[in-house]
Amino acid sequence: MTTDERLGYTTSAPTLAPNPEAQRAYAASIAPPPKPQLPQAMTGRARFAGGVGGAMMLVGADLAGLGLLLLLLPLVLESFVRWMASLLPDVDPGAAATSVEQLYTGPWPWLTALVALVGIGLAAAGVTVSVRALRAAGFAHPVRITIAAFGLALGARIVLNIFTAPFSSLLSPLLERGFEGLADGGIAAVGTVVGLLIACAMNVAIASATGMLTWWFVAHLTRPAAPEPEPEEPAWSNLLRHHHLPH
Numbered sequence: 370m371t372t373d374e375r376l377g378y379t380t381s382a383p384t385l386a387p388n389p390e391a392q393r394a395y396a397a398s399i400a401p402p403p404k405p406q407l408p409q410a411m412t413g414r415a416r417f418a419g420g421v422g423g424a425m426m427l428v429g430a431d432l433a434g435l436g437l438l439l440l441l442l443p444l445v446l447e448s449f450v451r452w453m454a455s456l457l458p459d460v461d462p463g464a465a466a467t468s469v470e471q472l473y474t475g476p477w478p479w480l481t482a483l484v485a486l487v488g489i490g491l492a493a494a495g496v497t498v499s500v501r502a503l504r505a506a507g508f509a510h511p512v513r514i515t516i517a518a519f520g521l522a523l524g525a526r527i528v529l530n531i532f533t534a535p536f537s538s539l540l541s542p543l544l545e546r547g548f549e550g551l552a553d554g555g556i557a558a559v560g561t562v563v564g565l566l567i568a569c570a571m572n573v574a575i576a577s578a579t580g581m582l583t584w585w586f587v588a589h590l591t592r593p594a595a596p597e598p599e600p601e602e603p604a605w606s607n608l609l610r611h612h613h614l615p616h
Contacts (some may be wrong), residue, residue: 377490384583401404405592407589409589411588411605412589414503415501415502415503415514415589416502416584416589417502417583418498418506419496419518419584420578420580421499421502421573421577422497422499422580423519423576423577424576424580425491425494425498426495426499426519426579426580427519427576427579427580428440428516428572429489429490429492429495430523431488431492432451432485432487433489433492434486434488436483436485436488437481439481440478440481499518500512500515504550509593513591514588518580518583518586519583519587520585522579522580522583525582526575526579
């Protein structure tokens, strides 16, 4: 026992301060290699799949949702009209709801169902275009990329609609004058056609741009990792192989 130990003093082992450069070098040595960039051909096919197939899926989803909404609208209106009529003492709820029920006796259900079916068919065709384009480009999971990109594009589409709603409202006066002209048979009916064409063109353009961006993003995000490098053969194995070669 030393004098320091008898007096109660203890000495700790010296500690080495961490070396940041050594830590970074160690982290880089164990980190996986970065993913390689997608080839230009695959990037172009992904954008094509989103710009064409993705746009068809988004527009088809809009049509299907609009058709189902218009198909169920009379049911909602009937309940709302009955509730409002029950609050007014001079209004018969049954008579008030009869006017709403008459919507189902005309061509309304068939037109709305047709719009929904056209939307579903357009969306299904868009899925086919996207999957075939991605598979032809060499992507390993074209269905997964299509589903993930469509979900992302649908969310982005909702956000974009919030910002483009003020611009879409500018077409409302044009459409109103056009519908009035349709009833009168005047030249104002041209406004309806022009307004609808502008609205459809804006909708398709936004859907195509959103599809191109989201399909490219998902394809880039899910690109395969770089292959593992083959371990280098030690120098002494070459010496042994050379030693055992027949002379």
